[in-house]
Amino acid sequence: MSRDISPRPRIVIGISGASxxxxxxxxLEVLRGRGIETHLxxxxxxxxxxxxxxxLAPRQVEALASVTHNNKDVGAACASGSFHTLGMIVAPCSVKSLAEIATGTTSTLLxxxxxxxxxxxxxxxxxxRETPLHLGHIRAMAAVTEMGGIVYPPVPxxxxxxxxxxxxxxxxxxxVLDLFDLDVGLAHRWDGMRKVISTR
Known part of the structure; x- marks a missing residue:
């Protein structure tokens, strides 16, 4: 079986039950008009x-994605390493999802x-998206980080x-999209403290 190399970049987007x-x-909205294929x-x-x-209703969110997958469908295309992607973002990520990923308990497609x-x-x-954190949360975050993942709490x-x-x-x-080398023009770039002081 040949590897599935998409003609355009793909990113898998997971949305879990956290706030x-x-x-x-x-x-999903940002990537929709930028030539990125999203799998939700x-x-x-x-x-x-x-x-x-x-x-929004679930169907309205699903309409923002290129493809939507049922979370119970562990046989979906994106469940295989041969399905080529830039990677995956879980936004937001619940502690339950974090724990499953940290331990390799892959009971859902997400x-x-x-x-x-x-x-x-x-x-x-x-x-x-959880606060405050207890030691179990922190250990799960450390485990994912040691495996190569990035834990990105959405702190303003x-x-x-x-x-x-x-x-x-x-x-x-x-x-977050910077981490995939995608500059979508939304991030405010830090110009340095000297410039901040000089404008006061």
């Missing part, structure tokens, strides 16, 4: 979070796709002087 579903939605996996809990944090991303040495970014960067929640979300999304 912060807007991050996954915004990433939403957990059942993500549907519940979507209902409480957004006015955790299976993340595991495949790690074994293929591709970029995996987990936007962990106030040096960008955001004027709205949307601006905070966009800056974070821009920085």
């Amino acid at each position: 912060g579903v807007i991050y996954g939605i915004r990433i 996996i939403m957990s059942r809990a993500a549907h519940l979070t979507l209902a409480s944090e957004s006015h 955790s299976r796709a993340a595991d495949v991303t790690l074994k293929e040495r591709r970029r995996l970014v987990l936007m962990l 960067a106030f040096y960008a002087k955001p004027q709205s929640v949307d601006e905070m979300v966009d800056h974070t999304v821009g920085r």
Whole structure:
């Protein structure tokens, strides 16, 4: 069987049940018009979070992706290492999903796709949305990091002087996509302290 090399870049987007579903939605919106093929996996809990944090229905979020996969379908194309991608972003990433990925417990397509991303040495970014953290959370974060993943809690960067929640979300999304060498024009670039001082 030959490896599936896509004619355009692909990224797998996982949306789990943690608070912060807007991050996954915004990433899908940004990538949609930039020639990036997105493969969406939403957990059942993500549907519940979507209902409480957004006015969008699941089908509207799914429409933002190039392809949508059922989280129960562990035989989906993106469950195989032969399915070529730039990597995967889980936005937001729940502690449950983090724990499954850290231990290799691939009971869902989301955790299976993340595991495949790690074994293929591709970029995996987990936007962990939990606070405060206990030692078990920190150990799981360390385990994923040791395997090559990146734990990226969506902490706002106030040096960008955001004027709205949307601006905070966009800056974070821009920085996450930077990790895939995708400059989408959303990240506020730090110009150095000298420039900040000189403008006062």
